[in-house]
Amino acid sequence: MAKYDDLDTKQIFTIGIASVLVTVVTILAVQYVYHLLVQGHQVQLQADSSYQRQNNILVEQSDSVSQYGVDPANGNVTIPIEKAMELVVKENQSDSKEENDVPAEQDET
Structure with a gap:
């Protein structure tokens, strides 16, 4: 009997599902790392921030009403x-x- 040149659909389906899963896991991992970095950056910005301009305005306002x-x-x-x-x-x-x-x-x- 002659062997047919059919595609192995079971293997294609398995590779396709595995590729989708790897892609989804990669996207979730990148998103998680991104949010961790953003949160760390926001904490650093808040720690380094100074409210000099706002404090000067408040002092001027306080002086004007007192x-x-x-x-x-x-x-x-x-x-x-x-x-x-x-x-x-x-x-x-x-x-x-x-x-x-x-x-x-x-x-x-």
Whole structure:
């Protein structure tokens, strides 16, 4: 009998499945290593970062709300925020005392 020149489909199928598995495992390994490197890089960046610019802005803002002065543009007087909060609390306390001291008016109907 003559031997046919057929392709060995079983071997082709096995090699194809093995190639797909090797490719998937390689992709997952590369992705895992990538994420490890990114995470390590982010940790290093956070450790090396300095917030000098942001801290300077916060200091300037803190200074602007904690000193007395006059706004040259419109002539408004500025006071420190702590003092303003104390004045508001005192004003509210005095308003509430006045409301409590005044007897409630009764209807005479």
